[in-house]
Amino acid sequence: MKKIVVNPELCTGCEMCALICSFVNTGGFNPHRACLSINHFQDGVFNSPAFCQQCEDAVCVKVCPTNALKIDKDKGYVSLDTEKCIGCGECEKNCPFDMITIDPDSKKAFKCQLCDGQTYCVDYCPEDALGVYEK
C-alpha cells in the first residue's frame, strides 16, 4: 500500500496541499473540503498535516455496509465507489484517523485516493515536505 507522508519540520502551513486537493476533488477551493487536514500550530509552533493512512486492514472498509470501500492492493490505496456509497456515515464515525468524511454537497463518502497516482498535494508542496511512502 502507498501513503502520503510528511516532514512536519518543513511544513509552513501554507495549505497549498489542501487547496489543490479541494480543487482537484471538488472543483473549487476550500481547505476544509480537502481529503487531508492541516492541524495548525500544534504546540503553538508546528504544523502537522494529516493524510489518509490507506490502511491495509482498514476499519472503513470493514464497517461499510455496501462494500463501497475496498482495499485495492494493485493501486496501493483504499478505493471508494461513490455509486455504491449510500452516505450512511459509518466510515466517518469509525475511521481512527478522522480522514474520511461525508461531503456536504454530494452527501457521499469523501476520501483520499491518491488522485489515482497523481498526488497533486505532493507536487504542489513548495517546501518538498510531502512524499509517497510505499510498503
Place this chain on the structure above:
Amino acid sequence: MKYNAYMNNMLIINLNESSYDIVETPLFLIEEYIGGKGFGVKLYQKYIKADTEPLSPENVIMFINGPLTGTLAPSFRSCLITRSPLTGTWLDSYFGGYFGQEIKYAGYDAVIIKGKAAEPTYITINNDNINFHSAVDLKGKKVSETSEMIKNKHGREYKIACIGPAGENLVRYALVSCEHMRQAGRGGAGAVLGSKNLKALAVRGTNLVNVNDKKGFLEAVKKAHQELNKSPAIKSFKEDGTPGSIPYAQDIGMLPTKNYKYGQFKQSENLESKAQINNLWMRNLACSGCPIACGKIGRVFKGKFKGIISDTVEYETLGLIGANLGLSDINHIIKIANLCDELGLDTISTGGSIGFIFEAASKSNLDILQKEGLEFGNAETVIELVKNIASRKDELSNILAEGVKRASKHIPDSQEYSVHIKGLETPAWSPRGAPGMGLALMTADRGGCHQRAFPVSYEMGDDLWRGEKLNRLGVDKKAELVIYLQNKLAALDTLVKCDFGTYGISEESYRMMLNTATGFNLPPDYWQTLGAKIWDETRRINLKHGFERRDDYLPERFVKEPLPDGPASGHYISQADMDKMLDDYYRLRGWDKDGRLDT
C-alpha cells in the same frame, strides 16, 4: 451575470439590533472596482459621512476580500476599511494569514459592520448561520486567550479576528488580530471594533471558491510561482524574512533612530535576522496559499522571557521599537513586540509615540514627564509604558494612547520633533536621504505609510526608472515614479495582494490569474487605469474629511533638521523640494494646485 472567484454575497451586520442581512454583491463593484481596496473606496463613501465620528456607532468597519483571496493563487490577503480614529480619515489596513480566506469560505466577499452592541459581544459566522454572543467573559483578555476561549467553545475550525485590551480601551492605534500571528495593524481599526463593543468575529465556512477557466488558472498560478522562485528579493524574504532589511536601511541611512533624529543605529547588527535565528526562530511560517513563507515562528527557550511564542519580529517593529527607542537587546524587543501583539497595539505607532515622549522628557520640564526612566534605551520603561497604554492606566499613558499628533498638543514646543503625517506615525523608512520616499509618505492616502509606494530601490539606483538611473537626492521625476508605484499597488490591493508577492510576480501574471479566475477580459494596461481611479477616490475621501495640501507635508524634523549621519548626512527635504514634488504630483494626477479634483 455572476463572475467566478466571487462569493457574490456580502454580510451586513447591524450591532444596534443584533441583526444581519445578506445582500448580493453589486455587479458594478465587481466589474469596475474588482474587490478589496476598490470595493472599499465605494462602500466607504456610501456608508461614512464627512462628520461620522470614527469612534461613534455611525462609523462602519468592513472586512473585504479580493477575488483571488482563498484560491491557490500566490499570495493574497484581505483588508479592513474604516474611518480611522487616529487620523480622522480613510483607513485601509491589510492582513494575511487565514481569516479573510475563511470569510470567503463562509460565502462572503465582504462583512460590513454597523452600529454598536449594547454589551460586549462576539459574533460567530458559520456559513449563513450567524449568531451574537455575550463577550463579558472575554473582557480584558489578550488576543491569544480570546481566540482560545472562542475556539474551545465553538470548535477549532473557526478562524478568529479579535481585539485585545487596547482596542477595548479605545487606544487610537489599537490593532485587529486576525487569527494566529497576523494583524491589521495600522490606524486604529481595533479601537473602532472596541467602540462598537465587538470583541471578536469567529468564522468558518464550507463553500467553494470557484474559478472560471480551471486549466488556464493553474497555468497562470504556475507562472507566478516560477516568477517568485526566480526573484532574489523573494529568496531574501524566504531566508531572512523582513529583518533582512535592517542592514540595507542601516547602509543607506534610513533606519529611524531615537525618534527619527538619526538614520543609523550603532547597534543595528543586534537587530539583524541572525539575532532572531539564535533566540527565537524555529521554522518558516506561511499565510494560506503562499509559497514565500516570510514568517519565522518560534519560542523563547531561555532567560527572563522564556515561553514566549512569536512570529518574526518584523523589520518595522525592529525599526520603531528597536532603533527608534534605542533598544538593542533582541530579547527585549521580542518581549515588547509580543506584548503589543497580545494587548493589541500597532508596534509602529507604539514605537513612534514612545520615541516622541522619550525625546520630550529630555527637553521639557512638564510635570508629567518628570518620571524616572523616560529615556532612550530603557527597555523596562518601554515594557511598563506598553502595558499602561493598553489599559490607559494613568495620565501619561492616556496621552500616549492618543498617538503623537494629539500627544504633541500637551507638550509645548514639541512640534519640531513630533513625527507623523496626517496623524499616522511614520514607518521605519526615515526619508531625509530619499525625497521620493518623502513624497510617497506625504501623499499616502491613509497618512504616513510606506506601503502605498516604495521608491527607495529606484532612488538608491538598484532599479532603473524608465531606463534611467535617478539622482538619489534630487526631486526630478520622483512624482511620476511615486504615481506609477501608487497606482500599481492600489490596483493590486483590489485583489488583495501581499506586498511581498509583488517583488516577484509580474503585472501580467496578476492579470492572467485574475482573468482566468473570474472570466474578466482585462487589458494589459489595466492596472494603471484602475489604480489612478482609486487614488482619485481616496483623495475625494480625504478632501471630504478636510485634508488638503497643507496636510500633505513632511513633519518638521525631516524638513528643517539635516540628517546627522549616514551616506546622505547633511541632507533634508526642504520646503521648496516638497513644493516642487507636490506641484508635479498634483499636476500628473490631474488635480489642481491645491490637490483638489472635481473643481
